[in-house]
Each structure stands twice: as C-alpha cells, then as structure tokens.
Amino acid sequence: MARKFLYVIAFLIALVIAGAVVYRIWGNDLIRWRFVPARAFEPQSNVREDVYDRPDMWLARPDIQRNPALWTPAGYQPRNAAGGAAIFFIHPTSYLSDDHWNAPLDNKEANDRAALFLRGQASVFNEAGEIWAPRYRQATFGSFLTDAADATRALNLAYGDIQVAFASFLRQIGNDRPIVLAGHSQGALHLTHLLKDKVAGTPLARRVVAAYVVGWPVSRDNDLKAMGFPECARADQRGCLLSWETFAEPADPSLVLDIYDRSTGFDGKPRRGSRLVCTNPLTGTANAAALASANKGTLFPAADLGSAEIKAGRVPARCDERGLLLIGEGPDVGPYVLPGNNYHVYDYSLFWANVRDDVTRRLGAR
Template identity: 30%
Template structure:
C-alpha cells in the first residue's frame, strides 16, 4: 500500500485533538512583532535579484501541548518555527524560481482551536495577534524591502485566511500597493462570493494569466467521510491544472508535476527531507456546487492520515504538493503578463 505523506499540519492536528473542548481565547494581542529584527523572518533575501517578490504566510504549525498553553503562540515559539521551516520547503519553494521570497514568522493560532471554531469565532481569534503580525510584516516589507517591485502573495490554510484579512484591510486602504500585486495564492482556505461582495476592490481569478486576482481551491476526493471543515458555503474554485473555473476535468497526465518524497514515500518531520517531482499523480476537477477541487486519481484510503478532524478523502495537506509545478508555472506566467502589461 502506498505510504501516506505526513504533512506537518496533519501531525499537529492529530496531536491537538485532545483539546477540542471549550477553548480560552488567550494569546498575545497588543504590540506587533518587531520586523526590523531579521530573526523574526523565516526568509529574508540579502538582496533582491529578481524583478518580482513573493510574500508568504505558512499554514497552521502550532498546537497547544497543555490546556494551559495560550491559543496563540509567541513569535519565538520553537515548535512553530520548526514547523514553519517544513511548510516553507513544501510550499513556498514553488515560487523560488519566480521571485525573491520574503516570509515572516508570525504569532499563530492553535491548530485544534482554529478548526473547532465557527467562522466568526475564528475571526475573533486570528484578527488579534496573527493579523497584527501579518499586517506589520507586510507593511515593513513594503516600506523597507519592496522598492516598488510587483509582488505575489502566497499562503495556505491559516496563512491564507490571514492573507484575506490583509487583502481586505491593507489593500483596501492602500490601493497604490494593490496595483503592484500580481496575484494572491490564498490556497487551502475558502474565498467566497460573500467575501468578494464585501470587498469590491478584489477579484477572483478567471484564467491562467489575469492579474490582481485571488487564486484559491480546497482539494478533496469526490466523496469524503464526514464534512470538510476547511470549506465554507459559497467557496469559489479555480482548477490549478487547466486554470479554468468550469467543471471540465483536467487529467493527471496534464499535471506538470507533484512535489513529494516519492509515490510510495513518507515525509519525516524534518526540513532536510529530500523531495521529488512525481508525474501523473493528481488530476483535478472543479465542483462548483460543493465549492471544492476534486482529485479522483489518488486512493483516498492510501492517502488518509488517520486524522478524524480531516476525514478520509480530504486532501488539505496536499493542496500545494499535488499541483506544485503547476503553481510554479502559473506564478511565472502571471508575473510575465503583469510585467508585459506594466512595463
């Protein structure tokens, strides 16, 4: 049987299951992290050598080890920093051939807390310290590192949710900065019609090369066990192989490549793990009614982590991995289109 890819998020969610009861909204709200300190950056290029920048926010990698731990970790939390490095390797590196990558460490909400809350309560939790840090980091990046270059926003899961706050709040207040945005890859979190209606300055992607747009999808099997807790009603989806929004399937043979340890591999929780380009693994089809991206070419049983929070058939952990080289090519295509149109 094919071994399962134990993405770090899955491991953390499993270990956090014991604290799914009543949660304390505790954390470190208040003064934002100091991003003039290089130690508070996961990735900080010594100099910008490309025409385009990438600003990346990693997914949920922190979980409480005791019920008395805060729902939001400190920015120097060792678990969070180690997990961020692993997520960076699995995800942010997709963009390393496209632009200079800037990635802040940020105070983050506990894994189990985030998934067990209603959308409103999750917003109340994450719009404190996590959003404060993301806003402060992005503002510092724009003022001190960007120098007017066009940029791509990229995130996953909690990182994508916070990117949506940044798109709504920061870009709404700074239209001059928004004009520099090539695209926002807010993957692994739902972008809904309701969100766009409340933020008319934002648009969802329609094809492979439109710019100033949001790209989003949540991957799952055609049929799953239980409910996909990642997906919200009215979620919009674009196919990361064909870059269309219709329901026409894109075959695994059209996929430019997945990024995994091997078709029968296993990822130890170690940022030094060697990953490989795997061809012909994942297909993709938009299901607009469910608001998800359906992958039917992998075995849901073989790729199940055993985590009941993300049930069998939910491929949240593989949103980037399955379509890694498609994301890389698309980021390059959108960057080229932006540069050509704004040169």
C-alpha cells in the same frame, strides 16, 4: 512462539480496523476534543511596529541563511539573480498544541514544522522572485475546530502580527517591485483580511500580480468584491485571485464547511451554501477540469520528509458544484490526509510544478 506472534498480529490488525471505524464515525469530534484548548485565551500586547525590520522575525527572506523557501526537488533551481517579484507568503498552522491559543514565537516544534511547510509550499514561488515569510503568533490548530470567542481572539492576535509584518515587508522592498501575495490555510485566512483591509482599492493593488489564497474557502458572492480582486478567469491574467481546497473522493468536507457555513461574509451576509472560488491549479482557470496528464509534477515526500521526488501525470483535478477541488481516488503522498479525504496539507504539493509555472506566466503577462 509463531502462534503467539500471529495472535499479536491479528490483535493489532483488529485494533487498527476498530480505530479506523471509530475515527470514521467520530473523527471530527475526536479531533476537536484533542486540539481545542481547554484553558482561557491569554491576552497579549501588540508587537512593535519596527519588530519585523529584524531578520530573525522571518522564517524566509532574501538575506537570511538556510532559507527553507529556496528548496527545490531535483531538476529545478531557485532564482539565482536579484529582482523579480517580491513574494509575501503567510505559512499555515504549524502549532498543534492545546497548551495555548497562540503559538509562542520561540516554539521550536512549531517553527520547524513551519519551515517544512515553506519547503513544500512557498518553494513553488522561488523561481519568480524573493520570498518573505514572517514568524507570527499563529492561532493553534484547535482554533479552527470551534466557534468559541477565544478562537476569534486568537486569530485576531495572529492577524495583528501579520499586519505589522506586511507593513515592514512593503518598507523593505521599495515602491516599484511587482508583488505576489500567497498563503495556505490559516495563512490564507489572514491573507483574505489583508487583501480587504490593506490592499483593495489602494495604489498598492496595481502592483499585485496575483493572490494565492489556497486552502481557505472564499465565497464568490460574499467575499470577492471586498477583497478587491476577481477570480482568475485566464491562465495569463494578472491582478486576480486563485483559491482551492483539495479533496479525494468520496469527499466529506464537513470539517471545513460546517463552521464556514455558520460564518458571515465580508459583505455582512451569511455564507451558508454560497459557491466557493475554485481555481483549477492544473489549468490556472476557474471551475475547470483537467486529466492527470495535465499535471506537470506532484511532490512525493520521502518517509523522513527530508526530501521529495517530483512525478508528473499522477493527479487529476476538477471543480465540483460547490467549488471544492476533487482529485479522484487520491495518491499516497503521506500520512497527513485529514478526515473526509481532505488533502488540505497537500494543496500546493499535489500541483507543485503547475503552480510554479502559473506564477511565472502571470508575472510575465502584460
């Protein structure tokens, strides 16, 4: 019996090793095969202009119960008084199915996963003010693994929802509140367009404390000017943009950069080879390096993801020549590291306490 057990263990170990080899060699192709929808894009009508005036269209806003963005680890508390900044946060992709190109608004799995992301990401802003995070018909994960026309249609539909949500957000917060704009991954992509289309060059831009465009590459040469904000050069600078994409080493960013390098920038020119905006979240400055001792707190989630412990001094960060944020060997923060040592899912949580201080510092700067 013991020998049979050892055979089973040996077989499982061999299977895991073989799977790891296959994943390392063909990982990106396997991901594309699994997540890109095989069906055609399904056209849908635009949402009504007033639909985001309803509280149920938001995952987070000041007046709803069980707001996931108000979560904090032990030792921290959200703001307990009204006021501060009004924070518009666009959550990352939480719809992984290949059943549709866009998530249904009532998809429970996608909404539950989005709420989890708000706890680990948007929560960094809950000391600075009130967080608004809309539900939207997000493009499915597979939309980012192909340059097919249907992927573009799915992203355009999602961005249409974001524009309506942002207009409602502005109506409801009034005309004098300072604003923080933030997002991650797909949310950061939509934020780049929102900055270009709705904020840059308008009176609204003067109210923006900072834009956190995290987990989506921003070209310094091709995108920044059109978005209307410079990259943050000082830790206490207002009216600037922060962006980073996190990789452990050795890093293979091909899953991110292959498609990005085939794209066209906001200036109409190819982005290929262009340097990315890289803000070091440990320093709040561009193209910087910092030791792990500068990290005030990384979130280490529990196995069930129901809670997290914050630990300081664990993760360093430096910007490389292309503009990727490198963190050395990489900590064990969970099973969701993507191929190529891509810590994309953890872009905020690796530097949670530093980003929390960053937004508070910029809000208080003059």
